[in-house]
Amino acid sequence: MANPNSEIYRFGNNRTLEPNELDTTGHKAEFGMATEEKQSYALGQGDVLVDRARDATLVEHSLTVREAFRLYRPAIGWSFLFSLGPQLVGTLIAIPTFQKDFGTAYNGSYLVPAKWQSAFNLGVPVGQVVGSFAVGIPLERIGRRWTLGICCCISTIAVAIQFSAQNKAQILVAELINGVVLGAYPVIAPTYISETTPVVLRGIGAAFVNLSFVIGQLVASGVLAGTQSRTDRWSYDIPFAVQWIWPIAILVALPFCPESPWWLVRRGETEKAERALRRLTHPSVDTKSLLSNIEITTRLEMEDSVSVSFIECFKGTDLRRTIISIMVYAIQPLVANFLVIGYAVYFFELAGLQTAQAFNLGVGLLALGFVGTCLSWLLIARFGRRSIYNYGLVLLTFIVLLVGILDVLPNYTTNNSIPWAQSSMMVVYNFFYDLTIGPLCFVILCETSSAKLRGKTIAISTAINALINIVCAVGIPYAINPDQGNMRGKLAFVFLGAAIPCVVWCFLCLPETKGRTFEELDLMFQRRVPTKVFKTYMFQDEVHNEKVVGYSHMKP
16 A cells, blocks of 8 residues: 655545446456556566555646646656657748749749649658658667657758759659658657656647647748748748758757656666656656556556557557547548648638738638647646547538538639638638647547557558548649649538548547546556546546545655
8 A cells, every 4th residue: 555654645545436336337346456457567576566656646646737747847848849840841832933943834923733732742741651650660679769869860851952952853852751750750759748748747748749730830831921022942942941940959959858768668777767757757756656657557568468569559459549549640631631731821822812911821820720739738638638629520520611611602703702711711720620639639649559559559640641641632732723623612522521420430439538547548448448438437446546635746
């Protein structure tokens, strides 16, 4: 049992279920069940390891957001560093000088041919497929920190190729290389963040990934808006050069960053893991308890399956976890995310807005996205993952429907207010996207994947997301270009048809994971707890049903 007089923690002890009672899924309660499982994995280390792990679990559940910010401030800072990542391409095709240098004449102006638009936009998602799978090898062999450093070095090289590009082929090569790195970032960042932050901050920390994308896009959009009127190649070379900021900033800070304690434990380096925990937390936090919890959870997962290959993601209870991870990431492009973010400015121009107005509206779109992501932290801290994601998806589906309906109004070509209304709806869409499913995707990815397969599960999900983006990158230019399909906003109906089944799946299959430790989530998936029961499921042991009636995190 936890020592009630511990200098770090003081607990109450209120048990809510008795032996032989039925839990919410109809299983007979076995008092001390999870504790006995923990003891079986202690491998001869005695009750001390189990008691420390129990202490860590109790404190994880008792922490408030404010206390967690105070006690895990270093972890939050390093998590934000890992979440940084650049992304620019998409709006460059709307720059007049870029269109002139790399496009062809069309009706008195210049236009980048649809095949090259597709090629440019294919570069990133094709590279992402490769990067998302390839990053799993260094991620497990050399760690999260070194893997991120290698990605940053590759990214600086890719930007240099973009910056010096003299033809379309050179830009395409740079996009492919950059895509490999951009496929690795969404795997590295959620993995590290979920392994260094406590339960109460895991959602907010994972949302950093989406925030970093929004910040990168916002900075890029602001730079593009400021340079698009230039008549020389600096109109697009300056935006290219801005991409150097992120990898260089990460490389400068990375030598001082602690490695993931979970990765170190799986390698048997427990002393280094404890040192990493001390660097990630306030000196008053009992890192030995945190380390014990990591050790036991790791052994529990390894007992369930020793192998950590990609095929394990599709076996047993991990199959359900993999499907959930794939779906929450795949839904993003299926509900028109690729169209709104990647083609917003270009779509605004095709809708009849002047170039300057289109870029200004693009900046406004991303600025609202930044606000939405920041506000999402309040939602994540208060409401469940399932509720935010599901109702956000319903709202985005409705907005996509409105964009399509506006495009079929009979006076569309003569009434300028209709294209403005469509463009405004896309701005509203981006706000609610970054308020709900944008950041929540990365939160759910962190929480539904098991610790030993997290990198591989996120890699598979990222690859599927990139494959859908490839389809979008190929199809959208031909669908909306005036010299091709000229569909304008009617393309929204295509995404509407994909979004509706996604809404149905989410309400049927997306579980609530808020407030659960990794150990609890492992046990719940292993016990095949139904989706609708996840939120209310209770454990029948002294660890998970104890109510913390008082605690002190500070040493006297």
